Amino acid sequence: MKHIISPLDLSVQDIDDILNLSENIITSPEKYAKVCQGKKLATLFYEPSTRTRLSFEAAMMNLGGNVLGFSSADSSSAAxxxxxxxxxxxxxxxxxxxxxxxxxxxxxxxxxQYSSIPVINAGDGGHNHPTQTLTDLLTIKNLKGRLDNLTIGLCGDLKFGRTVHSLIRAMIRYENVKFVMISPEELRIPDYLKREVLDRENIPYEEVNVLEPVMPKLDLLYMTRVQRERFFNEEDYIRLKDSFILDAKKMKHAREDMLVLHPLPRVNEISTEIDDDPRAVYFKQAEYGVYVRMALIMKLLELDGDC
Amino acid sequence: MLNISGLRDGVVIDHIQPGGAFEIYNYLKLDKLDCTVAIIKNAKSNKTGKKDMIKIEGPLCVDLDILGALSPNLTVNIIRNGEITEKRHLGLPERVTNILRCRNPRCITSIEQELTHTFKLADKNTGIYRCIYCEQRYSNRS
Incomplete structure (x- = not known):
């Protein structure tokens, strides 16, 4: 039995299979509407979440299955x-x-370690969030047409941002991927990721603290929120939260085919004025999260679309 | 110069990184032994400038290989009749359980006391160990 705890629990082939299945689901959702009939998904959410929990629940319902669970530690026996x-x-x-x-x-x-059913990590503190990574990969593959030969800008909280760490680990497995890290000094990517992941694999990257000059070279810009809950100190949060805000003026520096991704929720790091820009694909990305979770559930339950 | 007499029979744990001797002393529960135990802190070292050492009189029946995770590059000398009969350079074990403790307040081990503290060797060259749960690097500084 397989669990998905880290994005690296899936091989490149596994990811290809999941992304291909996701694309089939997008094309023919009716074909998969009953594959999980009689199956139950437990959503054990010890901290609040909107998108992730509801997208898991929607995914299981779309497959004809049922859902049970809790949405905060207070309403579980953890209390x-x-x-x-x-x-x-x-x-x-x-x-x-x-x-x-x-x-x-x-x-x-x-x-x-103690489960007799597959466990999917839906986010553990500032650590891993593999289904967000799968969502990001599906968004990139479907809208960009490839997962290789990409220059990816990562902007915002790169220190505590688990989605960024997971995305880096997933993307370095594809050919000719480069990273441009855009963040305040205090929120730069942890040294261990540089040393043990990027440097070890000879992945090109640069670190900058201004967004505009690097915009023209990016194929993708992955924005992240400076998360209040990751700080021990409120003053640090207030000082850094507005550091990098993407607006229409900055978007003028971007290529016509650059995509803006964001794991959501946003606070103010992406101005609402660019929501209608066709390059802003973060709401589409949230939609893809349901399809990729449908595919993952099917893979872990060893179901196919024909049953 | 501090002078500590040589051992006739016993074990010398040498080349411990400075400040690391007490952690090894505690791990080996040397306080429970009746024999003579000497901890030498910040001794001169030609290789590293400073080092800690532990001298233990008499035989020591524990798995010493695990000590490599506590202090990389240390050596264990077995002394018989005043002579070094065996000199072991300890490597880095791939995985250690309940030897190192994770100090990351965000790690699940910080709230679930029953869990074992397990670390895996992340980088052989630098001797870096990471918690299997949160991947935090082990540091012997609190």
Whole structure:
């Protein structure tokens, strides 16, 4: 049985399979409307989430399956002090597959060690968020037509931003991918990612603290929110949150075919004035999140579209 | 110059990184032994400038290989009749459980006390260990 804890739990071939299945689902959703009939997805969300939880639930419903779960630690036995290991042992007998979000890093891995059903990490603190990465990959592949030969700008909170870390690890497996990291000094990408991932794999990257000059060279601009919940100190959050705001003026420096992605929710780092720009694809990206989760659920449950 | 007498029979754990001796002392539970144990801090080292050492009188029946994770590049000398009969350069174990402790307050091990603290070797060249849960690098500084 396979669990998805880190984006690297999936091989390039696995990812290709999931993205191809996602594209088939986009084309013919009716073909997949009953493949999970009689199956249940447990959504164990120990911290609030809108998109991720609802997209998992929508994905399972689109496949004809059912959903059960909780949406905050307060409404689960965690409030009584139950361990992740005990919770998943019990849930394993109630559901066929589980998606877990937890504020503590590594909690889904603990669950996977004790689970008898597939566990999908739906985000663990500032650590990994593999289904967001799959969503990002599907968006790039479907709208850009390729996953190789790309110059990717990563902007905002690159220190705590788990979506950025996961995306880097996933994208370096494709040919000729370069990164331009745009962030304040305090929120730069962690040294270990540079040393143990980018440098080790000889991936070209540059770090800058101004957005406009690098815009013309980007195929993609991946914006991230400076997340309040990742800071221990409120003053640091207030000082840095407005550092990098994408607006129509900055978009004038971008190529006609550059895409703007964002894992959402945004606060103010993308001005609403560019929402109607065809290059702003973050709402499309959120929609793709449902399709890619449908494909992942099918893969983990070893179902195909013909049953 | 501080003078500590030589051992006739025992174990010398040498080339411990400065400040690392107490962690090894605690891990090996040397406080429970009745024999003579000497901790030498910040001894001169030709290789690294400073080092810590531990001298233990008598045999020591524990798996010393695991100590490589606590202090990279250390050596263990086995002394018999006043002579070094065995000199072991300890490598870095691939995985260690309940030797190192994760100090990341965001890690699941920080709230679930029953979990083992397991680290894997992330980089052989630099001897970096990472928690298997949160991937935080091990640091012996709190």
């Amino acid at each position: 009584k002090g139950e361990s992740v290991a005990d919770t998943i042992r019990v849930i394993s007998s109630y559901a066929d597959i589980c998606a877990m979000r937890h504020p503590k890093e590594g909690a889904p891995l603990v669950a996977a």
